[in-house]
Amino acid sequence: MAEVSPVEIEQFQQSAKELQKKVSNKIRYLQTLLNAVQAHDDRLIYQLIDGENYSHQIMQAKHGTADAGNERLLNDVTAQISQYLSINLLSYLKETYPFFYFQQTGLGNYQFFFGNWWDRRLFGTLDILKVAFEFDEIEYQKLKRAFELEQENKRLNSDQIAVISQQTDQLQALINSQAERDQQKEKIRQQLKQLAQEKVLPWEASKIRENKQQLVSQLSELTDQDEKAQKAYKLIRESQKDVLKLSKEDTLIGYEKQSIVAKFGSFENFEARNKSLYRDYIADLIATKGRVKIENE
Amino acid sequence: MKMSDSLNKTVTFQPHQTKQTSPSPATLSTTGRLMSYNDQLKAGLQNGIGFTRLLDQLISTTSTQELFQAVADLTAYHLDTAYIVFPQQYSRSDFYLIFLNRLLDLHQLSGVVLQSSDQYHELYHEYPGINAAGYFVFKFPENDPSGAYYIEKNSQLELFYLDFTKHLLRFNSHTLTQLLLVDYYPKLDHQNIKKFATILLAIGNYLKRDFGFDVDFGLLDPINSCVYQISEPDLPTTIIDQLFVIAAKGGKMLEAGADQSAVLKLDNDVTVTIFREADPQQAHFGEWLLKVWDPQQTISWFDVLLHYQFLRDWYLNNLPSLEIKADLQYFS
Known part of the structure; x- marks a missing residue:
């Protein structure tokens, strides 16, 4: 082994000390987390796993006290952390959002349905570590739009249903007027026959031709309508299906709106509540500290 | 109740034309013939008496088992003989109607009235509250000797199928829907429709409990x-x-x-x-x-x-x- 200089020894000891400090810091971090888990101190766990979010939301700090290095240690156990935290969180959410029905899709993964009614909509997923809903954007926008339309005294699909109903009425009228058309056609055919039999004087020829042309085009227009009437039955059946689909969606959203109004008073309050969910939940954890919710592990 | 007064209209039972136990009168002396005739009359009268006993039983017994036996025996009874023909007779439908009426009586359930029609010489059931809309009798399928359909006479809707031999009762959900919910609902008091359905249900329950019938109640x-x-x-x-x-x-x-x-x-x-x-x-x-x-x-x-x-x-x-x-x- 080569001779080691005192400076090098000094450096070596210095770096060992540095590393010890770093590792000790990590051990301390993990030890604190372990203690928090053992003590069922979910609030502390939230603070430890995402300091940035915690200080931002709870302390309203401009600069978060992120401990990114230590938090990265947990990268391969986030599913387990989520799973653990989900238990208290879900019982809180079930109270706060009684109309959301959660369903586990994997370790620490949850999706939720809106409502307990027939064919309720899958409404999003739950981000347990962030204490936030990831709403299905399309479904959420429909709900939001339905609340906006309330002022116009309309449901989400009112206009569309009205348009389809109007079309259906027209089609039905076309079907209903079949007998009338048959009569008209018969009359025109008689007239054409008469024209063909009449003796035509040379100076009347063009007038007669014009007359005949007019009758022929009337007849073809009526035949066109007959064809449309033939297809009308099928179209009406399809429209009925469309209307059912739209009415069903309106009914679903109607229940969703009722649920939100019953719990939050308005959609705005609901949105505000969603925004402050993390803060509200941590506050709830602080308020219930010492009261262990889940007795047995 | 009024007896049917014309054989052509409600004949149900054929006299025993073929079954003769005594020797042919042609081979007998005059006295022998007279005695044979007399015996036949006696037998015919006895047969008639037997019938009246069963009818008594059907009308007045207080035992559901005797009631059931009476209707079963009456249904199979040949009242007429070659020597005695009773011109006024009840039909099989009439016995069935009497039976159901009495069965409900024995269970203290009222609500079915047994009526007789002068016009058609038959008995029928009517239900207070819905009698304006129709009345009920039994109809017998041609190729099924033991079964009977309880029908609403005007519409001919078959409400249930009853078979005393097989101990079987089947309600028809289709006709019950048509009669009660489509036809009656818009024009009759709903309480009365409910009462009618309650009686049908009771008939099923009594046949099941008292006589061990296999019952399909359908939508009831x-x-x-x-x-x-x-x-x-x-x-x-x-x-x-x-x-x-x-x-x-x-x-x-x-x-x-x-x-x-x-x-x-x-x-x-x-x-x-x-x-x-x-x-x-x-x-x-x-x-x-x-x-x-x-x-x-x-x-x-x-x-x-x-x-x-x-x-x-x-x-x-x-x-x-x-x-x-x-x-x-x-x-x-």
């Missing part, structure tokens, strides 16, 4: 374990969607139940469940079925339809799919 069955089979077991879910929409308009929410079932909670803890049989061990695995639950087990699918406009609309609009199946062996 109020027992919670009853599973109603619908006409289209492969029900399109759009029909359940329709119920969801129409129920919301009727102020009820169709809920999502376990295993993709649909649950409708009605008033007084009554629950209707539409479900797909998920158990491969069950007879109707994979089929859509209907169930009605209530704490007292007194509410049937029929009761629910009678009570809720939106359910009735839904059911009647989708009859080809939803109609409760009737036993195809007896109802075509």
Whole structure:
């Protein structure tokens, strides 16, 4: 082994000390987390796993006290952390959002349905570590739009249903007027026959031709309508299906709106509540500290 | 009650033309013939007396077992003989009607009135409250000697099939729906329709309990374990969607139940469940079925339809799919 200089020894000891400090810091971090888990101190766990979010939301700090290095240690156990935290969180959410029905899709993964009614909509997923809903954007926008339309005294699909109903009425009228058309056609055919039999004087020829042309085009227009009437039955059946689909969606959203109004008073309050969910939940954890919710592990 | 006064109209029993036990009168002396004639008369009268005893039993017994025996014996009785013909006779339908009437009497259930028609020389049942709309008799299928259909005379709708020999009773959900919910509902007091259905149910229950009949109550069955089979077991879910929409308009929410079932909670803890049989061990695995639950087990699918406009609309609009199946062996 080569001779080691005192400076090098000094450096070596210095770096060992540095590393010890770093590792000790990590051990301390993990030890604190372990203690928090053992003590069922979910609030502390939230603070430890995402300091940035915690200080931002709870302390309203401009600069978060992120401990990114230590938090990265947990990268391969986030599913387990989520799973653990989900238990208290879900019982809180079930109270706060009684109309959301959660369903586990994997370790620490949850999706939720809106409502307990027939064919309720899958409404999003739950981000347990962030204490936030990831709403299905399309479904959420429909709900939001339905609340906006309330002022116009309309449901989400009112206009569309009205348009389809109007079309259906027209089609039905076309079907209903079949007998009338048959009569008209018969009359025109008689007239054409008469024209063909009449003796035509040379100076009347063009007038007669014009007359005949007019009758022929009337007849073809009526035949066109007959064809449309033939297809009308099928179209009406399809429209009925469309209307059912739209009415069903309106009914679903109607229940969703009722649920939100019953719990939050308005959609705005609901949105505000969603925004402050993390803060509200941590506050709830602080308020219930010492009261262990889940007795047995 | 009035006897039928013309044989042509209600003849039901043929005299024994063929069965002769004594030697042919042609081979006898005059005295022998006289005695033989006299014996035949006596036998015929005895036969008649026997009949009157059975009729007495049918009319006045207080035992349900004797009542049942009386109707069974009377139905098979040959009252006329080659020597004595009784010109005024009741028909088999009449005996059946008397039997049901008396059975209900013995159970202290009133509400069916046994009437006689001068015009048609027959007995019939009428029900106070719905008698303006029709009356009821039995009809006998030609190629089935033991069975009988209880029909509404005007519409000829067969409400149930009754067979005393096989101890079998089958209600027809199709005709009950047509008569009670389509025909009667708009024009009669709903309480009276309910009373009528209650009596039909009671008839089924008494035949089952008193005589061990095998009974299919159809849509009248109020027992919670009853599973109603619908006409289209492969029900399109759009029909359940329709119920969801129409129920919301009727102020009820169709809920999502376990295993993709649909649950409708009605008033007084009554629950209707539409479900797909998920158990491969069950007879109707994979089929859509209907169930009605209530704490007292007194509410049937029929009761629910009678009570809720939106359910009735839904059911009647989708009859080809939803109609409760009737036993195809007896109802075509």
